[in-house]
Amino acid sequence: MGNPNVGKSVVFSRLTGVNVIQSNYPGTTVGYTKGHLLLDNTEMELVDVPGTYSLSPSCKAEEVARDMFFEENPELIINVLDATNLERNLYLTLQILEKGIPTVLVLNMWDSAKRKGVHVNLEKLQKIMGINVVTAVAVTGEGIKELVNVMAEMTKNPDRDISKIPKMDDDDKWACIGQILSKVQKIEHRHPSLLEKLEDASVRPISGIIIAIIVLFVTMQVVIGFGELLIEHILDPIYYQYYGPFITDTVGNYINSGFIHDILIGSGYEYETSFGLLTTGIYVIFAVVLPYILIFYFVLGLIEDFGYLPRLAVLLDSVMHKMGLHGYATIPIVLGFGCNVPAMLSTRILEGEREKFIAATLIAISVPCIAQTAVIIGLIGKHGIQYIIMIYGTLFILFVLLGSILNLLLKGESPEIFFEIPPYRLPHIGTLIKKTGMRVKGFLLEAVPFVFLGILIVNILYVVGIMSAISNLVAPIMSNMLGLPNQAIDALIMGFLRKDLATAMLAPLNLSPNQLVVACTVLATSFPCIATLIILIKEIGIKNMVKTGILMLVIALTTGTLLNLILSNFS
Amino acid sequence: MITMVELKNGKCGIIRQIDGGHGLKKRLEVMNIREGKKVIKKCSAPLRGPVVIEIDGCKMAIGRGMAQKVWVEEI
Numbered sequence: 001m002g003n004p005n006v007g008k009s010v011v012f013s014r015l016t017g018v019n020v021i022q023s024n025y026p027g028t029t030v031g032y033t034k035g036h037l038l039l040d041n042t043e044m045e046l047v048d049v050p051g052t053y054s055l056s057p058s059c060k061a062e063e064v065a066r067d068m069f070f071e072e073n074p075e076l077i078i079n080v081l082d083a084t085n086l087e088r089n090l091y092l093t094l095q096i097l098e099k100g101i102p103t104v105l106v107l108n109m110w111d112s113a114k115r116k117g118v119h120v121n122l123e124k125l126q127k128i129m130g131i132n133v134v135t136a137v138a139v140t141g142e143g144i145k146e147l148v149n150v151m152a153e154m155t156k157n158p159d160r161d162i163s164k165i166p167k168m169d170d171d172d173k174w175a176c177i178g179q180i181l182s183k184v185q186k187i188e189h190r191h192p193s194l195l196e197k198l199e200d201a202s203v204r205p206i207s208g209i210i211i212a213i214i215v216l217f218v219t220m221q222v223v224i225g226f227g228e229l230l231i232e233h234i235l236d237p238i239y240y241q242y243y244g245p246f247i248t249d250t251v252g253n254y255i256n257s258g259f260i261h262d263i264l265i266g267s268g269y270e271y272e273t274s275f276g277l278l279t280t281g282i283y284v285i286f287a288v289v290l291p292y293i294l295i296f297y298f299v300l301g302l303i304e305d306f307g308y309l310p311r312l313a314v315l316l317d318s319v320m321h322k323m324g325l326h327g328y329a330t331i332p333i334v335l336g337f338g339c340n341v342p343a344m345l346s347t348r349i350l351e352g353e354r355e356k357f358i359a360a361t362l363i364a365i366s367v368p369c370i371a372q373t374a375v376i377i378g379l380i381g382k383h384g385i386q387y388i389i390m391i392y393g394t395l396f397i398l399f400v401l402l403g404s405i406l407n408l409l410l411k412g413e414s415p416e417i418f419f420e421i422p423p424y425r426l427p428h429i430g431t432l433i434k435k436t437g438m439r440v441k442g443f444l445l446e447a448v449p450f451v452f453l454g455i456l457i458v459n460i461l462y463v464v465g466i467m468s469a470i471s472n473l474v475a476p477i478m479s480n481m482l483g484l485p486n487q488a489i490d491a492l493i494m495g496f497l498r499k500d501l502a503t504a505m506l507a508p509l510n511l512s513p514n515q516l517v518v519a520c521t522v523l524a525t526s527f528p529c530i531a532t533l534i535i536l537i538k539e540i541g542i543k544n545m546v547k548t549g550i551l552m553l554v555i556a557l558t559t560g561t562l563l564n565l566i567l568s569n570f571s
Numbered sequence: 572m573i574t575m576v577e578l579k580n581g582k583c584g585i586i587r588q589i590d591g592g593h594g595l596k597k598r599l600e601v602m603n604i605r606e607g608k609k610v611i612k613k614c615s616a617p618l619r620g621p622v623v624i625e626i627d628g629c630k631m632a633i634g635r636g637m638a639q640k641v642w643v644e645e646i
Contacts, residue, residue, distance in 0.1 A: 025597035053602055056601075070620065085629045091601060203623050205614070315617065317616055318617065416636050421630040421632055
């Protein structure tokens with residue numbers, strides 16, 4: 001346990017080998033993760049809980065921490081503290097110690113403390129607290145071995161590690177902390193480093209906005225540029241020259257025609273629209289979406305670990321208030337551009353139900369995930385950047401409009417922003433690569449089965465003839481309102497399952513760029529993919545989900561119709 | 572005494588009084604924003620956004636409404 005952003009998840013990963021996402025902002029961990037470690041041949045279960053400043057929670061994530069503490073009856077508590085800010089961190093420590101559970105203190109970020117000129121007399125601190133204190137630099141693994149040794153000792157005679165510090169009321173707690181620190185801590189004054197100067201510049205109005213624009217621009221350039229580079233020079237050649245012919249021949253050797261052959265290969269690898277499991281399925285996942293996922297998550301990780309996101313939250317706070325949110329909602333929204341699922345989870349860092357609902361709805365409707373973005377770039381990019389701008393511009397306008405309307409309609413006010421801004425830290429490359437790897441793996445685990453399932457369903461529906469029946473049914477809506485051919489409904493239906501696959505299904509229809517803009521926008525705004533839907537129901541409840549769902553349908557159709565009208569009249 | 576909003580950017584102050592109910596006081600207190608603490612005002616975000624303050628080397632963003640309830644004595 002410990003305050004937010006002190007590195008609990010890093011310590012947890014180091015101890016258990018279980019990987020959890022670690023970043024440099026408060027609120028990275030919003031649920032709990034369990035892991036195991038061996039201590040002298042006894043297996044122990046370790047739980048990573050969200051950070052909290054006290055045991056009286058002010059948001060959902062903090063509630064998780066409190067409930068774990070009071071209801072799970074832990075045998076041993078690892079209290080991780082930020083060594084650069086002991087005063088605030090020790091408040092929670094005193095609260096924890098009151099419960100009389102064996103506890104070990106880990107003073108993490110010991111290296112930055114030294115750099116900042118914070119000196120702590122460990123022996124004295126151990127003596128006063130009456131429990132073990134370990135120093136650590138968790139990202140590099142320093143101090144973890146010692147922590148394990150201490151924990152092993154503690155399990156042998158647990159009673160020794162219960163602090164004798166008596167229960168106190170809050171004012172006495174602060175006074176007590178003050179006394180402890182005056183005995184054990186000395187702080188030298190150091191001049192601000194270059195990073196610290198940059199920290200201040202990124203929240204000041206003018207320089208902050210300039211920095212934000214640069215970050216956004218560079219991110220887009222890097223993601224799109226490297227994505228295209230990878231696809232053009234590595235993945236496309238592999239697919240078209242080696243994989244495609246190979247798989248077609250291999251399957252052809254066993255089955256040369258019929259239903260099974262069509263499901264596996266479709267109309268051949270040469271066409272990206274063949275809709276075979278092993279051709280289009282593989283191509284969409286690995287050669288269209290994966291490259292962008294890889295680069296997007298690497299860049300996002302870099303920005304996260306550096307500590308930029310909370311500063312963006314400060315800058316955007318007053319704009320977000322106009323949409324019933326506050327600045328910190330920036331974080332779930334930015335995560336949503338990667339994948340909507342973790343974005344929905346991360347809405348837990350917002351305080352109120354109203355905010356959670358607005359944030360979740362806005363993300364589901366107007367924030368396309370990177371998988372979808374990848375396919376949109378692949379599909380429309382060749383017609384010109386202006387079409388991509390049209391799609392994202394429309395989504396942005398929707399975001400602002402919808403947010404403002406929800407803000408007016410829903411009763412209540414968005415609470416004021418109040419959070420800790422972490423210092424800028426140079427990202428630790430190992431952690432960054434591990435994090436990117438985890439997220440890419442998460443994508444593949446989810447995408448592969450669903451894309452395959454989707455292709456299977458499409459093929460079966462075609463064979464059985466259900467697709468044409470549905471197409472006929474909705475034909476009037478499609479053609480009159482959206483200006484799309486009937487077959488585009490297949491893609492919209494598939495959007496329930498996976499957005500990237502659905503968008504890819506538009507490829508064989510030979511749509512004009514304008515039609516593609518309409519179709520992609522409708523796809524982006526209509527129902528979320530099945531994974532997001534499940535999380536959404538869990539996070540905001542079935543009743544709110546129904547509201548969001550209706551809102552989505554109405555918005556998708558209205559936006560599509562308007563776009564169609566505008567585009568067909570002006571070009 | 573002036574409020575944290577009125578304190579000029581880059582200036583230091585000592586927190587002397589926090590208005591508001593028990594809930595608000597507690598929320599501020601657990602973040603180490605309490606009477607007697609020395610605070611540096613770093614900047615205010617654009618469009619009447621939050622103010623950024625620093626206490627013991629730790630930076631925090633705090634909404635303008637909340638900041639108006641924190642009274643400081645400039646030093």
